[in-house]
Amino acid sequence: MASTGGGWRTKFWRQMFMWRRSCLRTSPWCILIAASEVAPATLSMMLRTTPTAKSAAEATQVLRSAWLQAISSHHQMYSGGQGVSSVLDIGCSIGDSTRELADWFPDAHVTGLDLSPYFLAVAQYMEKQRISSGLGRRRPISWVHANGECTGLPSSSFDVVSLAFVIHECPQHAIRGLLKEALRLLKPGGTVSLTDNSPKSKVLQNLPPAIFTLMKSTEPWMDEYFTFDLEGEMEKIGFMNVNSIMTNPRHRTVTGTAP
């Protein structure tokens, strides 16, 4: 995407409109309209988080690489030299985070899992588009439709379990369920990573009350999320080496090791 003055924003929205229209042409179910709007919504979140970025692509790169680096650093430090051959992305939505994980860990078998079959349909469509434009992968991504609290996947089968921007959408009992399932799914020495809004973020704390209220209208569990002691609960559930870092001014990445 070009970054010429204010023009790139117009081009961005035009491209998003064209992409959404082509998605809808090939996917006639009305419900996919909502799913097809996730991509522009995610990119606008990236731009808000990185206001100095000159394009949505640059904003995405800045935000995602800090998160991925946090996973790699934690895994290198605490896994006892275990490589990364299998990665699970719980709450993958339309697969943006899954594709980032697959690019970052090209030798790993990466699985995207979500509760929504519609998001998964868009995820598969986008991956097919990528492959048909010549950007195939050594290890194709697998997609699973399941609840992240009880996935039905085998125990001790993943080196990394990631939840990116999932738990702010969940009540506290569901966050506990997701953490317990992540612990079951990880191999000993494996790494869990949760990246999401940080309750300590000054940017979020200083949001005008009207904007915060507006945000809560689409994120009904935000108060439960902000009052949840994530690091403490992870330790209670059995994770070791729980670390939390601000990966940008709005978001933290919390990592832990399975015993």
Ligand SMILES: C[S@@+](CC[C@H](N)C(=O)[O-])C[C@H]1O[C@@H](n2cnc3c(N)ncnc32)[C@H](O)[C@@H]1O
């Ligand atoms: C904001 S999206 C995540 C975006 C994506 N991970 C990314 O970083 O681009 C949150 C996703 O979590 C999914 N989700 C919420 N609770 C879930 C659960 N219990 N099991 C699986 N997916 C869940 C929702 O369906 C939604 O697609």
